[in-house]
Amino acid sequence: MPFHQRKTLTQFLIEERRRFPDARGDFNALILDVATACKQIARGVAFGALGGMHGSADGAINVQGETQQKLDVLSNQAFIRVSEWGGSLAGMASEEMEQPYQIPAPYPRGKYLLVFDPLDGSSNIDVNVSVGSIFSILRAPEGTGEGGRDVTDTDFLQAGREQVAAGYALYGPTTMLVLTVGNGVHGFTLDPNLYDFMLTHPDMRVPEETQEFAINASNSRFWEPPIRQYVSECLAGKSGSRGKDFNMRWIASMVAEAHRILMRGGVFMYPRDTKDLTKPGRLRLLYEANPIGFIMEQAGGRASTGREPILDVQPTSLHQRIGVVFGSRSEVERIERYHHELPGAELPNPLFNERSLFRLSA
Numbered sequence: 001m002p003f004h005q006r007k008t009l010t011q012f013l014i015e016e017r018r019r020f021p022d023a024r025g026d027f028n029a030l031i032l033d034v035a036t037a038c039k040q041i042a043r044g045v046a047f048g049a050l051g052g053m054h055g056s057a058d059g060a061i062n063v064q065g066e067t068q069q070k071l072d073v074l075s076n077q078a079f080i081r082v083s084e085w086g087g088s089l090a091g092m093a094s095e096e097m098e099q100p101y102q103i104p105a106p107y108p109r110g111k112y113l114l115v116f117d118p119l120d121g122s123s124n125i126d127v128n129v130s131v132g133s134i135f136s137i138l139r140a141p142e143g144t145g146e147g148g149r150d151v152t153d154t155d156f157l158q159a160g161r162e163q164v165a166a167g168y169a170l171y172g173p174t175t176m177l178v179l180t181v182g183n184g185v186h187g188f189t190l191d192p193n194l195y196d197f198m199l200t201h202p203d204m205r206v207p208e209e210t211q212e213f214a215i216n217a218s219n220s221r222f223w224e225p226p227i228r229q230y231v232s233e234c235l236a237g238k239s240g241s242r243g244k245d246f247n248m249r250w251i252a253s254m255v256a257e258a259h260r261i262l263m264r265g266g267v268f269m270y271p272r273d274t275k276d277l278t279k280p281g282r283l284r285l286l287y288e289a290n291p292i293g294f295i296m297e298q299a300g301g302r303a304s305t306g307r308e309p310i311l312d313v314q315p316t317s318l319h320q321r322i323g324v325v326f327g328s329r330s331e332v333e334r335i336e337r338y339h340h341e342l343p344g345a346e347l348p349n350p351l352f353n354e355r356s357l358f359r360l361s362a
């Protein structure tokens with residue numbers, strides 16, 4: 001299609017807004033700000049070592065206890081600086097900040113909350129493999145917007161179903177922005193000449209038929225029985241109960257895995273396991289699992305803890321971790337079934353009972 005016939009992200013958002021005649025435009029402005037932050041990060045990623053973007057950030061450690069890369073810090077700043085001024089936000093929360101970020105004066109406060117993982121797949125930065133950014137937009141609770149009080153952790157503890165929008169940017173061979181505003185999932189490719197996001201993948205759907213799964217198999221000794229069962233059936237291939245061969249992939253960037261699954265199906269698992277009893281899962285609920293879960297559901301796929309839909313989980317802390325399984329609907333349903341059927345699966349370790357001690361851990 002010639003480029004002048006393609007829709008830009010701005011045009012797409014204006015058309016979407018026509019569905020809501022009373023909308024003031026704050027929401028579109030916010031999405032465009034986030035898109036600008038992603039463009040800045042894409043530029044940083046593209047310059048790599050030439051731009052001094054590789055390596056760790058002077059021994060800095062984030063709230064997760066992980067070493068921050070320079071690009072983690074710069075990406076976090078890009079999200080903040082580009083989104084704080086516009087008047088659409090009451091506050092922000094990020095993987096890289098222990099506390100919520102308050103919109104400083106003189107900027108006006110608005111009616112949304114922005115939650116993000118500024119750089120997902122950080123271990124890939126220095127080895128020049130795909131990374132991404134993930135974001136989720138929530139409604140700000142009453143009393144926090146214009147002229148209102150500072151935001152607190154509690155304001156962000158909303159179930160994934162409450163999300164107004166979610167998306168990710170993938171900094172791969174091309175940069176893409178994939179977005180849902182609750183009306184399907186749409187993919188935009190960054191035109192390197194215009195430096196604008198162009199709609200290239202309208203109405204993305206997760207293919208139902210799949211022969212691909214993604215899991216970090218080095219953790220297999222810590223998996224619970226339902227995951228062992230599922231993976232062993234995949235590995236058995238044609239000779240096993242599934243009667244077909246499977247491929248396995250592991251990019252170590254959830255965004256890149258989610259994108260592959262949106263394009264050609266499959267299932268991604270970072271399940272709850274017994275590796276570290278203080279961490280009931282690797283991925284973070286509010287800025288990793290929820291936005292990707294919303295996208296998967298909007299694209300006809302499914303996202304689950306193995307026991308319940310991700311989007312139904314009531315968050316209990318800002319940086320809460322959780323087990324995650326997402327992708328082609330029938331595969332995720334199969335894994336959920338194994339969780340319900342396998343004897344003992346609910347209680348591999350009493351510390352992990354959904355209602356016990358580690359449910360609250362970050």
Ligand SMILES: O=P(O)(O)OC[C@H]1O[C@](O)(COP(=O)(O)O)[C@@H](O)[C@@H]1O
Nearest residue numbers: 117119120121122216252253254255
């Ligand atoms: O390969 P590992 O070490 O198991 O972990 C990979 C996972 O960690 C993550 O990179 C975590 O994200 P961050 O880079 O934002 O901390 C996921 O994207 C990915 O699925």
Ligand SMILES: [Mg+2]
Nearest residue numbers: 117119120121
């Ligand atoms: Mg991440």
Ligand SMILES: [Mg+2]
Nearest residue numbers: 095117119120
């Ligand atoms: Mg990150």
